[in-house]
Amino acid sequence: MIEQTPFKWRHFEAKIILLCVRWYLRYSLSYRDLEEMLLERGLHVDHTTIYRWVQQYAPELEKRCRPHLKACNDSRTRG
Structure with missing residues (x-):
């Protein structure tokens, strides 16, 4: 089965859409x-249009990026 691109039939290139959302x-x-x-x-x-892009693509970006983010909730105090 061929994977379809989520940007198919968009007026703008995927890199423009992703840049705006990012x-x-x-x-x-x-x-x-x-x-x-x-x-x-x-x-x-x-x-x-940018609003629609964010609504559509932000959840997918978060889902794909979340596993690669490092935890930054260091509760240790420095003194």
């Missing part, structure tokens, strides 16, 4: 901030 999740950016940043780079993407 920036939104990593930095304190609004959807309109991302829309403006992409427009400065010559890409017109509406903020509602």
Whole structure:
């Protein structure tokens, strides 16, 4: 069985979609901030499109990245 890409039939390339989702999740950016940043780079993407990308792809990214993250809840105090 052939694995289908989750980006099939999208207007934009997968790397653009993933970049927007990653920036939104990593930095304190609004959807309109991302829309403006992409427009400065010559890409017109509406903020509602970015919202839809985040809703669709963020859970899958988290599921795939979670096992590779290191725990950072060190409760030891330094003194």
